[in-house]
Amino acid sequence: MPEIDSKRFAKLFQRALAKGGSVAEADVSKLQDARRQITNAKEGAAADGLLSMLRHDCELDSFEVAPARKALGVLLGVSKGPLPVDLEKVLAGAVPQANVRVKHYDLAFDLSKDGAAFPARAIIHLERKAPQEAVLEANASRLHIGQVxxxxxxxxxxxxxxxxxxxxxxAKRLDIGYTIKPTTPGDSSYGLIHDKYSGRMWTMTWPYNTGALFPSNSAPADGATSSVTVKVADGKQVVAGGDLENGAFQLKANSPAYGIAFYVDPSFERCSPSSSAGAVEVSGFGAAGEGISADVRAGYLETARKAVDFYSQWLGRYEYGDSLRLVEISGGMGGMEHTGAVAIMTSTALSESYSKETAAHEVAHHWFGDNLRIKDWGDFWMSEGFTTYATHRFFKATDGDSRWCELWDRAKGEVQSALQYSPHALSAPAHTDVNEIFDSISYEMGGWMMRMIEAQLGTPEFDELIKGWYSKNKGKAVSTEGFIAFAKQTTGRDLAPFFKDWGHITAVPSFKADVTSRGSSVKVALRAQTPVPDGVLLPLRIEGEGGKTKTVMVDPAQPLTVDAGFEVTGWTWDPERTVLAYVD
Known part of the structure; x- marks a missing residue:
């Protein structure tokens, strides 16, 4: 029999959603208070699951109905059959998903005159004929739709x-006329953002807020081409992604709707453009008055240029026209992979090292995340983990092995911290709110998964795998299951057990090592301090005078004695950072 407090939580959930699929922030606070009263672990987890569906976007979405019903059943003790009528009514009123796939967005914004709202137009070309009732996202507090x-x-x-x-x-084309209200700058601002003091405007819609800028489908799987026209007053400049043709910025390869962005500034500080080996012009647009040095700007811009070359040679050419722009804006993240016009936050641009790393990371998203999209937010790691790995590979190529090791060591620490404070599976359920997994498990653990696969296959075979995966699926949406199947087909390796074991760890594997040597003989024993995935082998490099080395693979379950063949002077665990583990 469920706790009284669990039933009370379910009742509060029903009341909060009684008038529709959206809830007020005050209702979320009441639910959080009610959750704290639940002591049963299973029922508490069910309440946590329901809160995760509401606390970020304040709405119950239609794709969340099935897991919500299951969680409510736990709270009420209903394992089979329908829930109480009032709750079933609430679930039936969930906010529907966008139910059309978009082929092309043709967007126009008139920002030439000051006002509380600006005229805009969206011509939306659909992949297939519209159903009886076509649904697109449109934030009613920002967009006022006048006609379709x-x-x-x-x-x-x-x-x-x-x-x-x-x-x-x-219908295969919808012409939507509307006005759009801007908001003021802030770390969590989204939609059209207007800084009335500097005169700057920019857009930020990741992950769910494309409907605050234009009627759209924000799902990461939905990829479309786009055309963006922005009319501004004299003295202001517009920057966006893609090739500028007849006054419109054209992105001719698919990207998610949140990749569409533009920037307006009366006083961009231009950085001298440079061209990649593939003739992609990489240019920078700095924010004036932010104290960012010309040398730092030149540094991250040069990093971006080199990154375009590196990723193009490794994976395939840059697909978004003959330009890549980097634009400084204010905001709460390090950067954003706006397609063809990357955002670099001004706080990031103040740091020489962080700005370079951010530039390389956001450029890599043009291969993983923008072009190779993800099927749902539960596989967020496939965007960020692949991108993290690609970024580290870039810096290995440009800065050498010491930087490579430094990056993986830092990543390991961040994974350890994330698992300690908010553990979750690497690949989460499809309905997962990405804000719940916006952490180092998706980023750094995801990157480590790629690094460990590279170590298993060897770099040449791994590179063929990743290049083939990208080539086959560019312009499409992918999943963890699809990657595992592709790897098995192309390499013969079944990575499913690896993902099952490593994708659910709750701590970075940690070992206490006992290593002794006498002459050329080395004795090794490892004692696990945490649960350890199956099949772990840890490399130990045995070292001698004159640069002599011998590397052995140590099974933590089996003590090892080995003759190095030379007088042993020392040893190093995992010098090439091939296994996510700590050895003390």
Whole structure:
């Protein structure tokens, strides 16, 4: 029988959503207070799951209904059959997903005159004919939709729960006229952001806020090409991604809707552009008055240029036209992979080392995340983990092995911290809110997974695997399961057990080592301090005078005695950083 407090939580959940799929922040706070009263572990986990669906976006989405029903069943002791009528009604009122896939966004914004809102237009070309009721995201507090045209004629529509519902079955193009309200700058600002003091404007919509800028499908799997036109007053400059043709910035390869962005500034500080080996012009647009030195800007811009060359040679050419722009803005993240026009936060640009690392990372997203998209946010690691690995490979090529080892050591510490404070599986359920897994497990653990696969296969075979994976799937959405299947098909290696074991660790494997030597003989024993995935072998490099070395693989379950063949003077565990583990 469930606790009284668990049933109370379910009742509060029902009341919060009684009027529709959206909830107020005050309701979320009440639910958090109620959760703290639940002592049963299983029921507490169910309440945590429900809170994770609401606390970031304040809405219950239709794709969250199945896990929400299961969690409510735990709280109420209902294992089979329907929930109470009031709760079933709440679940039926969940906010619907965007239900159309977009082929191309043609967007126009008129920012030429000051005002509380600006005119805008979105021509949305669909991949397939629209259903009876086409649904797109449209934040009602930011967008006021005035009309929807199909074939030049008005089409009926409704706006509710931050969605626009268009009733035009069979349509393949929707022309939507609207106005857009900007917001003020802040670490969590999204949509169209306007700094009235500097006159700057920019956009930020990752991950779920594309509907605050244009009617859209924000799902990471939905890739589209785009055209962006921005009208501004004299003296202001517009920067966006893609090739500038007839006044519009054109992205001719698919990217997620959140990759579409633009920037407006009356006083960009230009950095001298340079061209990559593939003739991609890499240029920078600095924010004036932020104290960022010209040398730092030149440094991260040169890093971006080199990164375009490195990733192009390793994986395949840059697909987003003949330009890549880096633009400084204020905000709460290090950078953002806006397609063809990367955002570099001004706080990041103050640091020579961090700005270079951010530039290399965001450039890598043009291969992993923008072009090779993910099927759902549960596989967020496939965007960030692949990108983290690619970034580290870039710095190994440019800065050498010491930087490579430094990056993996730092990553290991960040994984350890993330697992200690907020452990979760590497690949999460499809309905997962990405804000719940926006951490070093997705980024650094994901990168370490790639590093360990590289160590298993060897770098040449691994590179063929990654290049083949990218080549086959560019412009598409991918999953962990798809990668495992592709790896088995192309290399013969079944990585499923590896992902099962390592993808669910709750601490970085840690060992206490007992190593002794006499002459050329070395005795080794390892004692595990944490749970250890199956099949772990740790490399030990035995060292002697004159640069002599011998590397042996140590099974933690088996003590080892080895003759090095030379007088032993020392040893080093995992010198090439091939296993995510600590050895003391």
């Amino acid at each position: 045209l199909v074939d030049g004629k008005p089409a009926p529509f409704e706006v509710r729960d931050n969605r626009v519902h268009v009733f035009a079955p069979g």
